[in-house]
Amino acid sequence: EAAEKGGFEHFMLKEIHEQPDALRNAIRGRLDFNLGSSVLSGMGSSARDLAEIQRVVMVGCGTSLHAGLVGEYAFEDLADVHAEVQQAAEFRYRNPLITRSDLVVAISQSGETADTLAAVREANQKGAFVMGLCNVVGSTISRETGRGVYLHAGPEISVASTKAFTCQVAVLLMMALKLGRGRRFSREEGTRLAREIERLPELVEKVVTQSARIADIAKRYADHEHTFFIGRGYLYPVALEGALKLKEISYIHAEGYHAAELKHGPIALLVEGTPVIALANDIPGKDKTLGNVEECRARGARILGVITEGDHEAAEFMDDVIEIPACHPLVSTIPTAVALQLLSYHIARHRGCEIDQPRNLAKSVTVE
Numbered sequence: 586e587a588a589e590k591g592g593f594e595h596f597m598l599k600e601i602h603e604q605p606d607a608l609r610n611a612i613r614g615r616l617d618f619n620l621g622s623s624v625l626s627g628m629g630s631s632a633r634d635l636a637e638i639q640r641v642v643m644v645g646c647g648t649s650l651h652a653g654l655v656g657e658y659a660f661e662d663l664a665d666v667h668a669e670v671q672q673a674a675e676f677r678y679r680n681p682l683i684t685r686s687d688l689v690v691a692i693s694q695s696g697e698t699a700d701t702l703a704a705v706r707e708a709n710q711k712g713a714f715v716m717g718l719c720n721v722v723g724s725t726i727s728r729e730t731g732r733g734v735y736l737h738a739g740p741e742i743s744v745a746s747t748k749a750f751t752c753q754v755a756v757l758l759m760m761a762l763k764l765g766r767g768r769r770f771s772r773e774e775g776t777r778l779a780r781e782i783e784r785l786p787e788l789v790e791k792v793v794t795q796s797a798r799i800a801d802i803a804k805r806y807a808d809h810e811h812t813f814f815i816g817r818g819y820l821y822p823v824a825l826e827g828a829l830k831l832k833e834i835s836y837i838h839a840e841g842y843h844a845a846e847l848k849h850g851p852i853a854l855l856v857e858g859t860p861v862i863a864l865a866n867d868i869p870g871k872d873k874t875l876g877n878v879e880e881c882r883a884r885g886a887r888i889l890g891v892i893t894e895g896d897h898e899a900a901e902f903m904d905d906v907i908e909i910p911a912c913h914p915l916v917s918t919i920p921t922a923v924a925l926q927l928l929s930y931h932i933a934r935h936r937g938c939e940i941d942q943p944r945n946l947a948k949s950v951t952v953e
């Protein structure tokens with residue numbers, strides 16, 4: 586097993602470090618800089634197929650559900666397509682209003698999650714255009730969807746998902762790019778975005794190399810029983826994912842909240858020293874998030890900000906900072922998520938937790 590970990594103490598840390606390569610593999614051959622689009626044949630082969638799509642409905646569980654939430658912003662902002670995410674577990678127990686012009690995307694690392702599979706069967710029955718976004722080749726969901734896009738992230742062993750999440754988001758961005766080129770933006774704009782997506786391995790590398798610094802920061806956040814993650818816009822789903830990761834492996838009670846929702850309840854829980862992780866990269870809405878950070882500080886919270894490299898204004902609001910290289914706002918969700926993965930990992934390590942096999946959790950949930 587030590588050999589399989591490739592010199593890393595845990596599979597999770599190894600998989601965090603593999604992300605530049607995993608992303609390279611997820612992106613390779615899939616960006617078309619001439620057309621300003623992406624090449625994803627699993628999305629349908631003809632322009633007519635794509636033009637028919639009126640709505641994108643994503644289904645998934647856990648971390649895969651959070652990737653879908655980023656996808657929702659990507660499809661609406663980049664492609665002008667109505668998009669929504671549904672919890673796979675709910676999908677067939679409500680009345681899913683699915684038609685033949687809906688693209689249903691089942692997001693699943695393992696391709697075996699029972700609820701996601703059940704949603705696929707339901708959508709197939711309703712005649713939707715169903716595709717899978719899976720990592721495991723030949724998995725049940727990838728077989729039953731018949732078409733789809735593989736992540737090519739490589740095997741993920743650690744129960745807490747890391748590289749699968751970032752590759753899922755990367756593929757969703759490429760899907761939105763493809764749909765957006767036919768509907769919303771010009772070839773030049775498409776090419777600009779494709780170039781930004783191409784930078785992902787390098788952007789993530791710059792975060793991964795900060796691991797030792799993040800370990801040092803993590804010490805100051807390891808001895809608390811409650812932690813809040815806040816963000817807005819594209820970073821709101823990343824806040825949810827950051828909180829999920831922390832609770833999974835460190836057993837700290839963590840909540841991800843939209844920065845503006847904090848004052849509708851959770852702010853009552855802040856006391857002197859409560860950690861608040863604020864995602865305040867330079868994306869639309871940053872100033873408002875900084876305002877929310879002020880509200881937290883006024884209640885004595887200790888603030889760790891994830892900010893854009895060199896943003897001195899944002900740094901002023903924080904007790905500690907992790908810097909992310911400047912990039913396209915949607916693309917920035919990925920390096921930000923990597924920073925939070927490292928933070929959770931190092932907090933859990935300081936607490937002496939079983940990182941790769943957290944109690945009560947399974948890598949793949951094959952029961953409803």
Ligand code: G6P
Binds near residue numbers: 648696948
């Ligand atoms: C389990 C895992 C999570 C994962 C979720 C969905 O709960 O512990 O890490 O996000 O299942 O799994 P999937 O394989 O469908 O992405």
